[in-house]
Amino acid sequence: MRRSSPTRPTTHHRLLMRPRRTNVGRYRTERPTTCIQPIALRDNHRQMTTFYLGTHVPNWLWRTDVRHPLFVSNRTLGKYKKLKKANVRWCLDSGGFTELGMFGTWLTTAYQYVQNVARYWDEVGSMDWASPQDWMCEPQMLKKTGKTVTEHQHLTCHNFVLLQQLAPHLPIIPVLQGWMPDDYLKHAKMYADYGVGLDEKPTVGVGSVCRRAKVDGMKQVFSDLNKDGLRLHGFGLKQDGIKLFGNNLKSSDSMAWSFGARMAGRKGIYSCGKKHETTKNCANCIDWAQMWADKVSTIGEQ
């Protein structure tokens, strides 16, 4: 009896197939030869190009006096029943640090999350990209979830693949997670095992690094990943991180200005220099936020 020829794998199967490593890039997956090759992304960055100003106040998206692109959380923007077109570029944070920190797991399902991202994409627009539902690897987060760094990395890869399958048209980025420097390189290789070619992506996030700037080996990790053609966004990286890693970053974000303003407020200091009638500090003050962002965003040029 004649056997039928094997059927062509579906997209779903191809995503799950273990890719063959090529000698072109460590994190590139095998691509069918008939595909049009993507534009080369190996223009390694000499200095950081974009600083996203983190804010608890999503309605800054609609102001006309915002000088910096914004970084807004799904946890705050998701509360808005009515949305409108943004006047500024922005990125969406999935709010994982808060959700995992509070519940030890993601309660928001992948389906609910892509529905939210799709709503923002359509109704707000000007979105550069959205974070996935990644699993941060700070020791307090591991304690909360009861899982290991490797488990968090697998869950992060699994979520990214799932989000891509649910909504391939949305600009959701892959994020590298880890704690020790080598963790990030291992996670980059893990993505290839999940069929994700990181060096083909316009942006790859690096998470759990906001207070890791001075850790030995982190600078080398950013340098190695950049040399491998990855366009990196450093989550929560402010002055010290940008000074050290800026040459290997495409972008970063921070809302450290808000925490600093809250601390200053305890001493009766208004960070923007002007007393507010309705608030005790500048933790949500757009003048202070922009003064701070003006300074941080020019660090790479100094």
Ligand SMILES: [Zn+2]
């Ligand atoms: Zn103020």
